[in-house]
Amino acid sequence: MLKINPPEKWIETGLFMAAVVSAVAIVSILLLLIYFCLPLFSGNGLSRVFSWRWQPIDGQFGILPMCAGSLALSILALGIAFPPAIGICTLVHVLSRGVFARIVLILTHFMTGIPTVIYGFVSVFVLVPRIRSLSEAGTGFSLLTAAITLAILILPTIVLVCYTRLEQLDPVLRLASAAMGFTPIQQMRHVLMPAATKGVAAAAILGLGRAMGDTLISLMLAGNAAQFPGSLFTSFRSLTAHIGLVVATDSQSLAYQSVFAAGLVLFLLVAALNLIIRKTDNRITANAFLRVQETRHEQNF
Amino acid sequence: MEPAVVISNLEVLFFGKAVLKDIHLSLWPGRITVLVGPSGSGKSTLLRAINRLNEFFPDCQTRGSVSLHLQNQYHGDIYQNTIPLSDLRRRVGMVFQTPAVLPFSIEKNITMPLQVTVGLTGSALTERMTRALQEVALWDEVKDRLKSSANTLSGGQQQRLCLARVLALEPQILLLDEPTASLDYKSAARIESLLLNLKERYTILAISHSLSQTRRIADRVCVLRQGQLIQEMDRNDMADIRTFQGLMEAAF
Ligand SMILES: Nc1ncnc2c1ncn2[C@@H]1O[C@H](COP(=O)(O)OP(=O)(O)OP(=O)(O)O)[C@@H](O)[C@H]1O
Ligand SMILES: [Mg+2]
Numbered sequence: 001m002l003k004i005n006p007p008e009k010w011i012e013t014g015l016f017m018a019a020v021v022s023a024v025a026i027v028s029i030l031l032l033l034i035y036f037c038l039p040l041f042s043g044n045g046l047s048r049v050f051s052w053r054w055q056p057i058d059g060q061f062g063i064l065p066m067c068a069g070s071l072a073l074s075i076l077a078l079g080i081a082f083p084p085a086i087g088i089c090t091l092v093h094v095l096s097r098g099v100f101a102r103i104v105l106i107l108t109h110f111m112t113g114i115p116t117v118i119y120g121f122v123s124v125f126v127l128v129p130r131i132r133s134l135s136e137a138g139t140g141f142s143l144l145t146a147a148i149t150l151a152i153l154i155l156p157t158i159v160l161v162c163y164t165r166l167e168q169l170d171p172v173l174r175l176a177s178a179a180m181g182f183t184p185i186q187q188m189r190h191v192l193m194p195a196a197t198k199g200v201a202a203a204a205i206l207g208l209g210r211a212m213g214d215t216l217i218s219l220m221l222a223g224n225a226a227q228f229p230g231s232l233f234t235s236f237r238s239l240t241a242h243i244g245l246v247v248a249t250d251s252q253s254l255a256y257q258s259v260f261a262a263g264l265v266l267f268l269l270v271a272a273l274n275l276i277i278r279k280t281d282n283r284i285t286a287n288a289f290l291r292v293q294e295t296r297h298e299q300n301f
Numbered sequence: 302m303e304p305a306v307v308i309s310n311l312e313v314l315f316f317g318k319a320v321l322k323d324i325h326l327s328l329w330p331g332r333i334t335v336l337v338g339p340s341g342s343g344k345s346t347l348l349r350a351i352n353r354l355n356e357f358f359p360d361c362q363t364r365g366s367v368s369l370h371l372q373n374q375y376h377g378d379i380y381q382n383t384i385p386l387s388d389l390r391r392r393v394g395m396v397f398q399t400p401a402v403l404p405f406s407i408e409k410n411i412t413m414p415l416q417v418t419v420g421l422t423g424s425a426l427t428e429r430m431t432r433a434l435q436e437v438a439l440w441d442e443v444k445d446r447l448k449s450s451a452n453t454l455s456g457g458q459q460q461r462l463c464l465a466r467v468l469a470l471e472p473q474i475l476l477l478d479e480p481t482a483s484l485d486y487k488s489a490a491r492i493e494s495l496l497l498n499l500k501e502r503y504t505i506l507a508i509s510h511s512l513s514q515t516r517r518i519a520d521r522v523c524v525l526r527q528g529q530l531i532q533e534m535d536r537n538d539m540a541d542i543r544t545f546q547g548l549m550e551a552a553f
Pocket of ligand 1 (some may be wrong): 315316320338339340341342343344345346347358359398
């Protein structure tokens, strides 16, 4: 038996406590949200909250437009951010590994540190007028404006996670594919990316989660009309912005309670994304495990 | 006959330090040249100089020239960009010291490079894969599990898969870095007889640490020590095992 000396024991206890505290915190947040949502389950509260109309004056408190808004915004932002993120990874991983690559990476790191409000602020002056002139009708505060800005916000997250996974790959993969005559782009497309699928998927989902959770960008750029985001140029409202707006202006009515439903939906969406990341992980490890078992059998017989 | 590869005055430096110097070496089609030498003497580096793979590593400089003569076509010095890099590497196939399988299925390890670099599709693709796997005597072991991951193969099977992958690309020159290092006696013997068959069609430069193997397959042996070629031996020098061992001991 190994003897554990006191400091190690303390560290272990400390880490265990920290883990318990975080777990308890997350579970209590969920329970609290459910508790505050309980009144909605009595009467026809639920059907009033999960409806398509938000008109508090008429007693309509539907949050579905906001759910649709959040989904449309985050998926669109990911769609805009993902291709250039992969492009940047290709650039710094296989095309140019020298000083230029290092500068790009430093800039990417730097981007993660820029406060969100700066992106929003710059976008109001740079992007909004352009979108406005593009769409003819409309103010320029729209789904597209928010999605583009949000894409820039989540881009560095995706790049850095992807890049880390690519760097973790066995360097022999690149060497072997180069030795077969693969050009750098072919190495990336046919060997490195497929070998790092799990990491690339995790990066994308992480970016999606970040986009879904962001409040300020949509608050500043989406126009906040509580309506279904029917086109790229319509104004809409995300769940996060909705919570912020209602909490800031109201504190009693069903409107206020519906905010907890919005919070719960958001919480569940983000939790689902995390589960998906875990699932991809697990599935892959489970597969690998099965394959190893398979070969063991073959070798035995 | 023209030599397929002419290396002259080659010098390779890593971080300013010469790893190979003053190398003059010609390789002829139809012959197996075996490179021997102590660990760290620069054998792998010399192999990589012929497909320009040293450039892959940071701070590597190559001086001198390596010219190719492939299929009645003279290509000149590869370091003067006389041949596109990807063409060069497809014609000069290389098997690494440690097997470098791709983390895909056994089948895809062979077919994907063919699709990507040669543009082969359909039945031609399957045909070539089957032939390559048969040539390296791996077909019977994997024919029922072509779709399972190449990582589940044993070390020796992986090494043969890598050899099959290179052969499927139909190169003209083969660079083999200890191709039988992780193989048992029987599979090593199979690979050796395969190499003896292949040498009709290819120009082969192989590294070996086994003197008995060297005697069995080599038409010519080159001894490398501290980055310099210090001795060359041909079949006559190897005919008598005593003389050969004496020469090798003197060289090492
Ligand atoms: N990428 C690299 N960067 C720096 N030094 C290198 C690199 N590759 C090889 N070297 C150096 O060059 C020398 C020769 O290495 P090489 O791999 O060619 O030896 P080798 O003869 O193949 O040895 P072994 O029999 O152990 O495989 C060694 O001193 C090694 O440290
Ligand atoms: Mg070596």
